[in-house]
Amino acid sequence: PDRPDEMQRITEAGGWVIFHNGATRVRGILAMSRAIGHRILKPEVICDPEIEITTRTEGDDCLILASDGVWDVVSNQMACEVVRQCLDDGTPPDLHLPAAPAPAEGQHQQSSRRCNVAAAALGRFALGRESSDNISAIVIDLKMRE
Numbered sequence: 001p002d003r004p005d006e007m008q009r010i011t012e013a014g015g016w017v018i019f020h021n022g023a024t025r026v027r028g029i030l031a032m033s034r035a036i037g038h039r040i041l042k043p044e045v046i047c048d049p050e051i052e053i054t055t056r057t058e059g060d061d062c063l064i065l066a067s068d069g070v071w072d073v074v075s076n077q078m079a080c081e082v083v084r085q086c087l088d089d090g091t092p093p094d095l096h097l098p099a100a101p102a103p104a105e106g107q108h109q110q111s112s113r114r115c116n117v118a119a120a121a122l123g124r125f126a127l128g129r130e131s132s133d134n135i136s137a138i139v140i141d142l143k144m145r146e
Helices: 004-012 076-089 107-128
Strands: 017-020 023-026 062-066 137-141
Touching: 004 017, 062 076, 062 107, 076 107, 076 137, 107 137
Parallel strands: none
Antiparallel strands: 017 023, 062 137
């Protein structure tokens, strides 16, 4: 809701945006202007997604999808560092999570397990930084590391 275009859309729908303790919130409640199923804040908060189509490049390592509970306390750079370490060697950086086991099933299973470890590491990292919001993360390995 801190983007000028979203703020304008919210106010035109009869709502307002409050800046409180460094956070921008719709009616002082929600830190997002688009969400699924928030009936209390309708019509200000809408479920229409913003879609951006991006061409992938050789340099794209992974895709990180996470809720605002992660992004409120973890920078993009730090998230990338945590995830990259998990994907490269299956070991999360000092977060007391088990390393991803090297399965006999093959490369796909190993990559999948490393993605799970990376997503769990992001969640733990956000908890360690005392996030007070919902924490969810999904990591997709775009390189299928060995």
